[in-house]
């Protein structure tokens with residue numbers, strides 16, 4: 490009986506564990522890394538001026554949460570069909586270390602330390618690629634990452650498609666909820682840091698939404714709901 494009680498108690502304690510989820514673009518870092526990647530690809534001669542202009546337009550619409558995200562992703566990933574996963578991973582790694590890793594905001598670093606001190610698992614929850622998210626998690630000492638994934642064929646070549654749902658909007662809630670279930674994390678006790686109105690479903694899902702330098706519409710929502718707004 491004693492054993493059963495202690496098992497139940499430890500389960501209860503484990504279930505009550507919160508996690509801290511962090512959006513990446515314009516939250517952990519002060520820019521949209523998708524745009525930085527597009528600029529990098531242009532400089533390397535991997536995309537055309539037209540493709541760079543199109544990427545700029547998408548990023549602008551993305552920032553305003555006015556984009557058809559699946560359509561934008563479909564067009565972007567088609568470009569990578571037939572590329573070896575290993576090559577994209579290597580290029581992303583080089584780019585991340587040169588252009589992105591130093592852009593982790595000081596305030597984000599402080600928040601990560603606070604959560605780490607409280608033994609909260611740290612998870613990147615982003616609409617960026619699995620290539621970038623995995624490198625970011627490794628570089629900044631996160632426990633895990635959740636991001637968009639891209640199937641490859643048996644020879645390790647990208648098929649030019651993506652897994653659904655995308656890790657965006659309601660999709661982020663699905664990814665995070667599944668992860669929380671598998672790691673005995675309580676979503677109601679958890680934190681989510683984000684800048685974007687597109688993240689409203691996930692901000693509503695956690696017990697502790699944290700709004701970071703929000704876009705105007707999210708600022709309005711946050712004020713109406715008395716959510717903390719952080720000036721990073």
Ligand SMILES: [Mg+2]
Nearest residue numbers: 512514515685
């Ligand atoms: Mg963001």
